[in-house]
Amino acid sequence: MKKYKIENGLAFTDKYCFEPKTLYVAGEKIVTEEEYQMQEGQEEQVDASGRYVIPGLTDVHFHGCMGYDCCDGTVEAFQNIAAYEGRQGVTTITPATMTMPEEVLMKVAHASAEYCARYEREGQERQGAVLAGLYMEGPFICHAKKGAQNGAYIQKASKALVDRLQEASGNKFKTVVVAPETEGTLDFIREMAGQINISLGHTTTDYDTAVKAMEAGACELTHLYNAMPPYNHRNPGPIAAAADFPHCRVELICDGVHIHPAVVRTTFKIFGDDRILMISDSMEAAGLEDGAYELGGQKVIVKGNRAVLESGTLAGSVTNLMACVRTVVQQMGIPLESAIKCAAVNPAKAVGIYDQYGSLTAGKYANVVLLNQDIQAETVFVHGAKLS
Numbered sequence: 001m002k003k004y005k006i007e008n009g010l011a012f013t014d015k016y017c018f019e020p021k022t023l024y025v026a027g028e029k030i031v032t033e034e035e036y037q038m039q040e041g042q043e044e045q046v047d048a049s050g051r052y053v054i055p056g057l058t059d060v061h062f063h064g065c066m067g068y069d070c071c072d073g074t075v076e077a078f079q080n081i082a083a084y085e086g087r088q089g090v091t092t093i094t095p096a097t098m099t100m101p102e103e104v105l106m107k108v109a110h111a112s113a114e115y116c117a118r119y120e121r122e123g124q125e126r127q128g129a130v131l132a133g134l135y136m137e138g139p140f141i142c143h144a145k146k147g148a149q150n151g152a153y154i155q156k157a158s159k160a161l162v163d164r165l166q167e168a169s170g171n172k173f174k175t176v177v178v179a180p181e182t183e184g185t186l187d188f189i190r191e192m193a194g195q196i197n198i199s200l201g202h203t204t205t206d207y208d209t210a211v212k213a214m215e216a217g218a219c220e221l222t223h224l225y226n227a228m229p230p231y232n233h234r235n236p237g238p239i240a241a242a243a244d245f246p247h248c249r250v251e252l253i254c255d256g257v258h259i260h261p262a263v264v265r266t267t268f269k270i271f272g273d274d275r276i277l278m279i280s281d282s283m284e285a286a287g288l289e290d291g292a293y294e295l296g297g298q299k300v301i302v303k304g305n306r307a308v309l310e311s312g313t314l315a316g317s318v319t320n321l322m323a324c325v326r327t328v329v330q331q332m333g334i335p336l337e338s339a340i341k342c343a344a345v346n347p348a349k350a351v352g353i354y355d356q357y358g359s360l361t362a363g364k365y366a367n368v369v370l371l372n373q374d375i376q377a378e379t380v381f382v383h384g385a386k387l388s
Helices: 033-038 075-088 102-122 159-169 185-192 207-216 237-244 261-271 321-330 336-350
Strands: 002-007 010-012 018-020 023-026 029-031 042-047 052-055 057-059 090-093 134-136 173-178 197-200 249-253 276-279 291-295 298-303 306-309 368-371 377-382
Touching: 010 336, 023 033, 029 033, 052 336, 057 321, 057 336, 075 090, 075 102, 075 321, 075 377, 102 134, 102 159, 134 159, 159 173, 159 185, 173 185, 185 207, 197 207, 207 237, 237 261, 249 261, 249 336, 261 276, 276 321, 276 336, 321 336
Parallel strands: 002 042, 010 052, 057 090, 134 173, 173 197, 249 276
Antiparallel strands: 002 023, 010 018, 023 029, 052 368, 291 298, 298 306, 368 377
């Protein structure tokens, strides 16, 4: 068994601040000093001087990277997505599907189950992020705010479809996106609340309907401000509804393209760092050069840090979650402690894995990242294995 003693760094603690602390890893888990001394194994000391020691980030909403997309529906796609994300310090992921026909979504479900079973069955050492689940963005959305989604496959919210996908995937779907104003959706929310996270997105909902959805059990807003009515002083819409419900979280794309820095700062003032989930919403071009790519079967043109459909509609981002952390800290004035909380702690809680991930607490899996002063991941551990 491999043992790591990570010392001389500033560790992100359960008090959501940085303190000088030695971290002990034995096998797959973070352990106490006493447990570390009792364990036999090959010891390696890691000098984290001048480094931040943080829990690995969790991206709960993104589509792909390095030329691969979740909707490819292959084990190869999940392997390559996980490898890239892990290298960035994003160590748990719930990649997102798009508004696609059931056969495509079912292919994704089966591939995710097969991918996860390989580690459980064969005991392979992880070479990238942990696939902690899947995110279902569509097809239960509205046409008027479909954004980069394919309107041809939009349909009414269906518990039967979600149940079929959950069975095929082994209950991997953690979140489903709905437009609450569409026919039958409020009944769907009431029926599914507690079984899966229900997020409002790609919607034209007004304030009153959003309130009904949250009273029924919706608990999240998908990529806040994007593909939804704006906050208006006479027609406040879903953003104000979310602010009124303490249980409601909001996703925030902090790539410097989707949301103005002033609005990001205001959002932190409204919702606080307890309720914000930082996401990348990246598509397959993340990690690659400019050019033509695909998202949900539609052509996407990437130039610099922007990805757009041929119509000019934004089509996800071309970044990763660690880069979003750098952006909010270095360019938007958000404290690093708050950014880590919104990119590591809150997302893990949102998808129900905080008992195993999301903090440097003894007993949890050793998903640990050493950051330099420029907030670049220098060393990454996933389940106690140091990624190359």
